[in-house]
Amino acid sequence: MAKVCFNVSLLLNTLKTVSLKNKRFNSSMAKKLIYTEYGDPLKVINLESAEIKEPEPNEVVVKLIAAPVNPADINTIQGKYPSKPPLPAVPGNEGVGKIVKLGANVIDLSEGDHVVPLSSNLGTWQTHLVLSANSVLKVPQKLGIVEAATLTVNPCTAFRMLRDFADLKPGDTVIQNGANSACGQNVIQICRAWGVRTVNVVRHRPDVGELKSYLKKLGATHVLTEEELRSTEIFQTKQVAKPKLALNCVGGKNALECLRHLQNGSSMVTYGGMSREPLTVPTSALIFKDLQFKGFWMTRWSKENYSSVDRFEMFDELISMMTNNELKGPTHEMIDFENFREALLNTLTIQGMIGKKYILKFN
Amino acid sequence: MAKVCFNVSLLLNTLKTVSLKNKRFNSSMAKKLIYTEYGDPLKVINLESAEIKEPEPNEVVVKLIAAPVNPADINTIQGKYPSKPPLPAVPGNEGVGKIVKLGANVIDLSEGDHVVPLSSNLGTWQTHLVLSANSVLKVPQKLGIVEAATLTVNPCTAFRMLRDFADLKPGDTVIQNGANSACGQNVIQICRAWGVRTVNVVRHRPDVGELKSYLKKLGATHVLTEEELRSTEIFQTKQVAKPKLALNCVGGKNALECLRHLQNGSSMVTYGGMSREPLTVPTSALIFKDLQFKGFWMTRWSKENYSSVDRFEMFDELISMMTNNELKGPTHEMIDFENFREALLNTLTIQGMIGKKYILKFN
Structure with a gap:
């Protein structure tokens, strides 16, 4: 009986893992914001379901935790920024996520690692990103989510x-x-x-x-x-x-x-x-x-110094200041990803003495 | 008789040399322009006779040949230029002269050499300048007088x-x-x-x-x-x-x-x-x-690079361009030193398409 129970338990655990895995990559869960023309962010951006592709051997799947709405994001959507992503595009340049799947050849990262994107225009306003392993920076778990999400700008x-x-x-x-x-x-x-x-x-x-x-x-x-x-x-x-x-x-x-x-x-x-x-x-x-x-x-600067020693020394020094409480993240308000229009509206009509940062948070 | 004649001849030669020397350094010949207050150059500048002191062992006596009137000279006299010489002052920053006497220790220059001053505010609007040997640059005799006089600005x-x-x-x-x-x-x-x-x-x-x-x-x-x-x-x-x-x-x-x-x-x-x-x-x-x-x-730049290799390479390169006819001196008019007011007035009321340079010439 004990043995049967054990086997059942094993079976249940296996089923649970498969189920979790399926849940993890169930496309019906993945969502992204997208715009197909430049214009008023409140009008041109829509929430859509997304496909999550399987990672290539050198890629990782990142599940977003938080992504800020920066003024430059707004200007990019309006078509007023010098760097114009080809359309359709997912907005968002900054953010922090957790690695949920590794490509076969990725050895210096692990599932569960917190990472931030190293390039701009990767589109952080979506629930999942599949990125080359060398286009993310691993940050310590003890680094605050707000600090991590707003580190790179x-x-x-x-x-x-x-x-x-x-x-x-x-x-x-x-x-x-x-x-x-x-x-x-x-x-x-x-x-x-x-x-x-x-x-x-x-x-x-x-x-x-x-x-x-x-x-x-x-x-x-x-x-x-x-x-x-x-x-x-x-x-x-x-x-x-x-x-x-x-x-x-x-x-x-x-x-x-x-x-x-x-x-x-x-x-x-x-x-x-x-x-x-x-x-x-x-x-x-x-x-x-x-x-x-x-x-x-x-x-x-980031493009020209993508892999430079200066860049990674800078990240180290900033993260160290942040974890030592010498440098704190911006005054902010977390807003559910689905309520993105509220975050956009608040950023467009920013008020107050220190310009609060609105940060999209993902489940 | 012959011997007496010889002695007389020797005596005459000696007298001639002394006379030449006296003539050369006869203070009644030396003149300078001077101003004792900042203001309208036509009013504050006067021509005065000057003393020529004997050179120290490291000095040379330079008899001016030509010195230009630059807009910056005018602004300096007006008191409108950031570098204000202590008053009374002799105006003039540029010029070319001939060495007429060497201090005892000067070995790398000779009488007759053409030189230009290496510092500003030395006062080139005078007939004679007694300068440290290392504050002049020897220029080739084949370099035109106009090119030499206007080399350093x-x-x-x-x-x-x-x-x-x-x-x-x-x-x-x-x-x-x-x-x-x-x-x-x-x-x-x-x-x-x-x-x-x-x-x-x-x-x-x-x-x-x-x-x-x-x-x-x-x-x-x-x-x-x-x-x-x-x-x-x-x-x-x-x-x-x-x-x-x-x-x-x-x-x-x-x-x-x-x-x-x-x-x-x-x-x-x-x-x-x-x-x-x-x-x-x-x-x-x-x-x-x-x-x-x-x-x-x-x-x-000249102050900060007074003795730099860059500076002397620049002089060499420019002089070489000038003597190769690749770089010619400015359109100009030579004006007798005594008629300095004419040169000042013309510079103050400069006209024409290429701003002629007025250059004081000395006898």
Whole structure:
């Protein structure tokens, strides 16, 4: 009897495994968002069921856990972004997932590993992705889901701008505008971890005191409104050294005010243009102050450095800061994947002082 | 008698030598221009007699042959230039002279050598200069006086901008505005010598056809007015490759038109701002086209590279181009040193299509 029971139990277990496997790859479970024309994200995106193909020997099947809605995703869907995926396309550039199946030749990854995609435009707004094993980065299980899902854009942008455009040492100063942006908050925290001081410029608003406190808690050395920057004496009174680097995501007059304070020979790096005004540079700043004006685009850097040592050292360093609580994920709200329209609408009509990130979560 | 005669002859020769020496260093012959306050060059500059001190062991006495009046000299006298010499000051940064006396320890120079000063603000608008032997560059006698007198500013500026901000190869293209400026003409000729093609932008004017012919004779590949640049198809039809480098001495809208044609990842170097309008840079040019905006100031470069190999290789290369007739001195007019006010007035009210250079000549 015991033996029969054992066999039944074995049979049941086997059936359960098969059933789980079938469930895992049951196409009726797989879903994806898709758009067939560029336009208003609320109109052109639809939820569809999806097929999950069997992985090739070098591929893995990733079941998505979470994927953020970034402004660049919105612009891509609108057709306003320089990198245009061929249509039809699944939106989404960032995300974190769990490996649920390995191709026969994949040896350095395991089922259950948490991974993030290493390329953009892979389409993370779907329940399952079948990817080449070398197009994912394994991240530690102890890394928070939000941090993992938003690792490859904002923290990396902040890291590279701070690392590649100035030789920053503890005690040096960085000035940035749009300091309350997702990237700006990463800049503040990475600088604090490196001992670099930050002068953070934000727009005046009714709750500016609250915003200043928030950014100071993150590690901001000084937070000034655009108006306060114009008359500040923190540089004259040597409360902080003159900045060796300026990060600009605003443009227009605000950028001009920031560059006035830069040390001779330093750079302003532009990674956004929220004012929709161009950067205006006085001739004397170029010739006599020897300031340099450059741009940074994470998508290009990642393509050009796809397998570089610099890239993987950056991931290590950022993940280490995150797991040490030196660098925290963005203020966010998780939204069920099926309610994607809510996430899109909220991102399109973003409000509040620090631009909450909406993150799609999958079952 | 013969012996007496001989002695008399010897005595006469000795007297002649002493007399020549006295003549050479007779202070009543030495003159300098001087200003004791910043202001209108026509008012604040005066001609004075000067003392010529005996050279120290490491010094040489240089008798000036020719010294140009550059716009930067005018701005310095007006007090509008970033490098302000302590007052009273002798104006003039460039020039060529002949060594007329050597200090006891000077071994690598000889009397009669032609030399140009290696530092700025030495005051070349005077008949004699006593300089440290290592602050002059010996130039070949076969180098024209005009080329030698104007060697260290415009040709060097053109050379460095072409050498240091892009990796130019034969067949590559450079775009520049203010192409008829003194520096612009050097750019055209150096590029021709290097096999680099130039797209030259000038302001429209009644005699623009004549100007175009003049610049084409110098070696310009294309000459376009600002208006023609806006609608040109030379880049679309691949008559020339898209430029790898833009040189800007105008600013404003003109610079914006030039940067539109640049290859992704290239630089615009600003060395002047004749329109008095700042440089206006669209955010997308920085982020997505990865254009870089830098400035160049010859004075700073020369200070930072005073004794560098690069500097002396540059002088060799430029002098070699000049003596091979690949690079010619500016269109100019020689004006007697005593008539300096005429040279100043002409430079202040500069006219004509290619900005003639006024050069002070000494007896």
